[in-house]
Amino acid sequence: MQYSDKPLFSIIVALNKREDELMFSLDSVVSQTYRNVELLLIDQQDETSDHVDVPSLLDRMSAKGMDARIVDAQRGLKAGEIKNMGLQQAKGQLITFLKPGDRWEPHYLEEVLLLTKAFPEAEAFATAYQWHVDSEDFIDPKIHLSACATGPGLLNEFFDCATKGGQPFVLSSFVACKKLFDRVGLFNTEEEAGHEHDLFCRAALYSAIAYSPSVLAFAKNDHADAISHSFVASEWSAFVSRVKSYAASETEAKRKLSVSRYVGAYLLELASLSMTKQRTDLA
Structure with missing residues (x-):
């Protein structure tokens, strides 16, 4: 697929009540060296005392040069429904998700952009990751790759890799072109369990995934x-x-x-x- 020289990334983040986790993640968005992004904050919070101050959050993001907007979600939606709301509101050619508590290296989006140029046949992109317990304690997943172990390539061994050890990527290290969702469908909304892995399986079966073995994302180990x-x-x-x-x-x-x-x-x-x-x- 062909992209513009500076394609727009839509970054989808579901707000939670842990403002420290949320800011930990958003700070890594602000630190990205690639800046043509829009930040979609999906707000499904209850009106409680620990509710994140959304207007203040938007002001902080704006002060840091971020194009951020709130997407209001009704209470009680499942995780897949919340992600799909973000997808439906996204304007970017490329869609990525960042879970509160997860973070990216500053050149994460730059690396994905390189993948889009090196592998134009791909409709999904991913990088390697580490689990983190806190800001200082990191765990390497046991990822068994052959073709993409030493450099970027097309990930033709998703199922074999995930069978032998850890999955080669997680949601916070996964990017897809918007047209991929038109072809393979949105997130499953019938149940919470496995809705992300279900999408990964469809992406692996029905599209090409370009992969970088560089560890550029850090996912909360929960x-x-x-x-x-x-x-x-x-x-x-x-x-x-x-x-x-x-x-x-x-x-x-x-x-x-x-x-x-x-x-x-x-x-x-x-x-x-x-x-x-x-x-x-x-x-």
Whole structure:
């Protein structure tokens, strides 16, 4: 896909009640060396005493030269619905998400822009990442890559990589052209569990993903806690069933096998995390 010399990035951030986490993330947006961006802040907060002061937040972003606007969301929306609201409001050719508590290196968007130029056939882009527990403690995910291990390339081994270890990217290190969502669909809105991974699977199956092994994103390491406290077994079962259906419709035998192995590995990971957190209903 062809982009303008300076394409607009739409950065979608869902507000939460942790202003410290939110500013930790937004400061990394302000620090980007590539500045043709719009910042969409999805506001679904309850009117409580710890509600983030949105007008003050907008003033701070404006003072730092950011084009920021608020998208009001009704209460009670699921995570996929909130992300889809941002997508529908986005004006950019390229869409990226940043979760509160996650952050980017200053040249993250510049690296993605290089990927768009080097791999014009790609409709999605991603970089490597690290987990962080706090601002000082970082954990390397066990990512098993071959083709993209030493330099940028097309990620043709998404399912094999995720089967052998950690996923090669997370939502905060993933960018997609807006047209990709027209072709593969938006985020799943039926359940919370797996809606991001479901999109990754569709992107890997039905488009080309350009990947940089440079660690340019840092994601909050709360995956196990999220499974423990928020998700239910029926929702994870629905995610697995959807991915199985993608495998069933795949005509290429090698890729079909890769998707099937990915499903099995995901079930094993979920069972392990669930037992660790004493959630036998998930295991």
